[in-house]
Amino acid sequence: MKALSQRRRHPLAAVALLLLGLLVTGGLYAVAGNVNEAKAQTTNFSAQDIEEGEKLFVANCATCHGIGAVGAPQGAHGNQAGPALIGVGAAAVDFQVGTGRMPMQMSGPQAQAKPNQFSEEQTMQLAAYVASLGAGPAIPEEDLLDVAKGDPAAGGEIFRVNCAMCHNASAAGGALTRGKFAPALAGVSEAHIYEAMATGPQNMPVFSDANISPEEKRDVIAFLKTIEEQGSPGGFSLGSLGPVSEGLLMWTAGLGIVIAFTIWLTQRSS
Amino acid sequence: MSASTDTYVPKTRVGRITNFVDTRVGGSSIVKEFGRKIFPDHWSFMFGEVALYSFVILLLSGTFLTFFFDPSMAETHYDGVYVPLKGVEMSVAYQSTLDISFEIRGGLFMRQLHHWSALMFVASVSFHMLRVFFTGAFRRPRELNWVVGCVLLILALAAGFTGYSLPDDLLSGNGLRIIDGVIKGIPLVGTYISLLLFGGEFPGTDIVGRLYVLHILLVPALILLMIAVHLFMVVVHKHTQYPGPGRSESNVVGFPIGPVYAAKAGGFFFVVFGILAVIAANFQILAIWDYGPYDPSPVSAGTQPDWYIGWVDGALRLMPGVGEFVIFGRTISLNVLLPALAPAGLLFTLMFAWPWIERWVTKDHREHHILDRPRNAPFRTGIGVAGIVFYSVMWAAASSDLIATHFHVSLNDVTYWLRALFFLGPILGFIVTRRICLALQRKDREIALHGRETGRIVRLPHGEFIEVHEPLNDYKLYRLVNFESPEVLPAQPNKAGHIKRSEKLRGSLSRFFFEDRVAPVTRAELEAAHSHHAEVEAPAEKAEVSGR
Ligand code: HEM
Numbered sequence: 049m050k051a052l053s054q055r056r057r058h059p060l061a062a063v064a065l066l067l068l069g070l071l072v073t074g075g076l077y078a079v080a081g082n083v084n085e086a087k088a089q090t091t092n093f094s095a096q097d098i099e100e101g102e103k104l105f106v107a108n109c110a111t112c113h114g115i116g117a118v119g120a121p122q123g124a125h126g127n128q129a130g131p132a133l134i135g136v137g138a139a140a141v142d143f144q145v146g147t148g149r150m151p152m153q154m155s156g157p158q159a160q161a162k163p164n165q166f167s168e169e170q171t172m173q174l175a176a177y178v179a180s181l182g183a184g185p186a187i188p189e190e191d192l193l194d195v196a197k198g199d200p201a202a203g204g205e206i207f208r209v210n211c212a213m214c215h216n217a218s219a220a221g222g223a224l225t226r227g228k229f230a231p232a233l234a235g236v237s238e239a240h241i242y243e244a245m246a247t248g249p250q251n252m253p254v255f256s257d258a259n260i261s262p263e264e265k266r267d268v269i270a271f272l273k274t275i276e277e278q279g280s281p282g283g284f285s286l287g288s289l290g291p292v293s294e295g296l297l298m299w300t301a302g303l304g305i306v307i308a309f310t311i312w313l314t315q316r317s318s
Numbered sequence: 319m320s321a322s323t324d325t326y327v328p329k330t331r332v333g334r335i336t337n338f339v340d341t342r343v344g345g346s347s348i349v350k351e352f353g354r355k356i357f358p359d360h361w362s363f364m365f366g367e368v369a370l371y372s373f374v375i376l377l378l379s380g381t382f383l384t385f386f387f388d389p390s391m392a393e394t395h396y397d398g399v400y401v402p403l404k405g406v407e408m409s410v411a412y413q414s415t416l417d418i419s420f421e422i423r424g425g426l427f428m429r430q431l432h433h434w435s436a437l438m439f440v441a442s443v444s445f446h447m448l449r450v451f452f453t454g455a456f457r458r459p460r461e462l463n464w465v466v467g468c469v470l471l472i473l474a475l476a477a478g479f480t481g482y483s484l485p486d487d488l489l490s491g492n493g494l495r496i497i498d499g500v501i502k503g504i505p506l507v508g509t510y511i512s513l514l515l516f517g518g519e520f521p522g523t524d525i526v527g528r529l530y531v532l533h534i535l536l537v538p539a540l541i542l543l544m545i546a547v548h549l550f551m552v553v554v555h556k557h558t559q560y561p562g563p564g565r566s567e568s569n570v571v572g573f574p575i576g577p578v579y580a581a582k583a584g585g586f587f588f589v590v591f592g593i594l595a596v597i598a599a600n601f602q603i604l605a606i607w608d609y610g611p612y613d614p615s616p617v618s619a620g621t622q623p624d625w626y627i628g629w630v631d632g633a634l635r636l637m638p639g640v641g642e643f644v645i646f647g648r649t650i651s652l653n654v655l656l657p658a659l660a661p662a663g664l665l666f667t668l669m670f671a672w673p674w675i676e677r678w679v680t681k682d683h684r685e686h687h688i689l690d691r692p693r694n695a696p697f698r699t700g701i702g703v704a705g706i707v708f709y710s711v712m713w714a715a716a717s718s719d720l721i722a723t724h725f726h727v728s729l730n731d732v733t734y735w736l737r738a739l740f741f742l743g744p745i746l747g748f749i750v751t752r753r754i755c756l757a758l759q760r761k762d763r764e765i766a767l768h769g770r771e772t773g774r775i776v777r778l779p780h781g782e783f784i785e786v787h788e789p790l791n792d793y794k795l796y797r798l799v800n801f802e803s804p805e806v807l808p809a810q811p812n813k814a815g816h817i818k819r820s821e822k823l824r825g826s827l828s829r830f831f832f833e834d835r836v837a838p839v840t841r842a843e844l845e846a847a848h849s850h851h852a853e854v855e856a857p858a859e860k861a862e863v864s865g866r
Binding site: 217227281284286301307314 | 362365403404420430442488582590593600601605609620626628716717718720727730
């Protein structure tokens with residue numbers, strides 16, 4: 049002990065400490081990474097799914113994402129380049145294709161959700177193909193999407209801390225910079241909510257299993273579904289946009305009706 | 319009821335009781351005095367009343383809320399009926415607001431009624447103020463009442479803000495955090511003031527209790543006092559009126575307060591109450607259960623204050639991130655302090671001082687009981703619109719994020735545009751409004767001199783086509799010709815023969831305001847125009863008529 053405290057000011061002490069620190073964080077990171085991957089390979093796709101998926105991919109996605117999903121350089125075929133999809137996982141494909149964001153229709157600040165272009169089976173095949181290229185988050189199992197098993201109150205707290213700054217505390221959506229936006233979350237399926245958290249589409253960060261565990265993700269889903277189903281106890285919610293829509297109602301309808309009455313009341317004499 | 323009480327002998331028991339009270343309180347003379355006050359009828363005169371009635375509704379619904387609200391910041395775990403918050407840690411204040419919403423019978427309605435009335439209160443006060451401004455009702459002898467009005471407006475904002483912060487939900491906490499930031503931005507003493515106000519490091523444990531005292535005691539008491547002073551002065555000064563035949567600076571034409579007007583006013587209270595009740599019963603407001611309990615770490619997207627504080631929030635959003643620097647190891651945050659205080663300071667200073675500014679520029683010290691039609695005071699109307707534009711730009715900036723998402727434009731672009739409009743908007747507003755006013759005045763002049771275009775085209779015997787203009791009746795004519803139009807009053811030397819700097823400034827302001835003016839039609843002009851018309855119209859009677 050004494051020796052250690054005497055060497056405390058040795059010139060190399062700082063280096064040694066730094067090395068130690070790096071080793072510990074690196075090690076922890078590797079462990080955490082393994083935790084993340086733990087759920088990656090739970091779904092098994094058949095070889096035929098993968099084959100069908102590859103055909104669909106070449107026909108619909110390769111223009112942007114490249115053959116073999118290795119990514120395409122900017123401007124190839126006059127389209128906006130898509131990133132490489134190796135390791136994004138089946139969950140990313142299920143989310144992007146399932147919500148209609150992919151294949152991307154027009155370049156803009158962010159890929160827009162639109163009606164789904166593929167059948168459920170085709171979506172699964174595409175997911176199978178991309179998953180076969182490298183390990184990534186898998187499509188969540190039914191058990192993790194079961195709202196009845198989630199705790200909406202705990203989910204609410206997680207949501208307010210992690211999601212409300214972009215999606216608004218009542219999940220009504222919000223603006224990001226340069227035309228990007230976090231969408232309103234009513235009507236999004238349980239699986240897509242889970243996958244959005246697991247894969248972090250576009251400008252949304254990834255919430256890995258180390259950050260928000262699968263059970264906590266289920267709580268978040270339970271929260272979102274609960275507030276969606278309960279509606280608004282106080283009457284029309286005016287889009288849950290808060291004070292802006294309330295003020296707008298007061299200045300238009302509220303004052304408008306009052307003005308109508310004042311004109312009516314003072315009409316006789318003039 | 320008779321005022322000569324000594325000769326009056328009541329016959330019934332009710333009569334005896336009322337007579338007993340009356341001879342001691344003097345009620346009948348008060349009724350007589352007030353009942354004979356005259357209140358002119360114009361719809362725009364009724365917004366002071368709307369403000370008054372909303373305030374009464376605020377007092378009633380607020381009293382109900384105080385029975386159940388507990389302004390404590392003590393920690394507790396929710397154990398009520400609202401499932402998505404079960405077991406969540408929160409303050410007692412937030413919990414009691416949830417209980418009012420979900421467990422007290424009629425509580426949610428009362429909360430919503432209270433909040434909607436607050437929005438209506440400030441909206442009607444603002445509308446009332448704009449009416450007073452644009453018609454020039456603040457001129458002598460009513461300048462002091464205008465000042466009392468400005469104080470009322472500030473008190474109304476204070477009432478709203480202190481109330482908004484009470485439920486201790488995420489939204490109100492975010493708002494308080496902004497206030498905390500502004501306070502901390504005050505050089506040298508800011509941090510200490512913040513520590514004192516919040517009773518420790520933000521959010522502290524005291525602020526809700528303190529705001530509660532302000533909200534239910536001090537601010538309403540001051541408002542009541544000021545309303546009393548305000549209405550007393552309205553009675554003393556008598557109400558203003560729009561120009562019209564038989565209306566002069568020394569009379570008021572309208573209904574006596576009692577009984578017709580009092581009945582109407584009483585009915586109108588219930589109209590306002592009814593409108594607010596329908597809104598409160600059907601539209602959700604401040605859904606605190608959506609926002610969750612306050613916790614300093616999360617900030618929600620779309621965080622906005624109520625509409626009447628929005629413009630200050632907007633100014634903060636517009637400010638670019640410059641102006642923060644360090645002197646002697648202390649950080650001066652002008653980037654927060656400047657937008658939070660400067661625009662509001664400018665607007666309120668101009669508002670308070672406007673009656674005197676206008677008097678100084680026009681050198682008009684006379685009493686005015688006849689109102690201006692806004693078009694007949696182009697400079698004032700222009701200034702007023704410039705102020706509205708300035709306010710509205712900041713107001714819009716407070717919802718820049720919603721503008722971006724709902725109109726699918728970039729948030730950055732919205733901010734850049736609004737920054738430009740912040741400076742250019744008021745100038746453009748002034749120029750355009752003044753032009754419109756002058757154009758309307760010219761049109762009025764045209765109509766007064768040559769009558770209204772009828773659309774009837776007439777061919778004269780020698781072949782010329784003319785349109786028949788119908789002369790106005792006297793009532794309408796009076797409205798168009800009877801106004802004052804101040805003229806440029808160049809800088810005047812004082813007794814010693816000097817022209818002082820301030821006088822020069824006044825002179826150039828006068829030129830700026832009144833250089834472009836449309837003179838009212840004079841009697842001579844009117845007569846000349848009419849005799850000319852008589853010549854044209856006489857043969858027109860016999861001419862053949864084509865078209866309609
Ligand atoms: C709590 C808020 C207020 C209440 C309850 C209130 C109430 C009233 C009432 C009932 C009248 C007579 C009717 C009318 O002209 O509308 C009046 C007149 C007046 N108010 Fe207010 N007012 C308030 C705020 C203000 C504000 C913010 C201003 C201006 C800064 C203002 C300036 C005036 C003036 C100058 C008059 C005399 C108008 C005239 O005779 O034409 N008031 N007020």
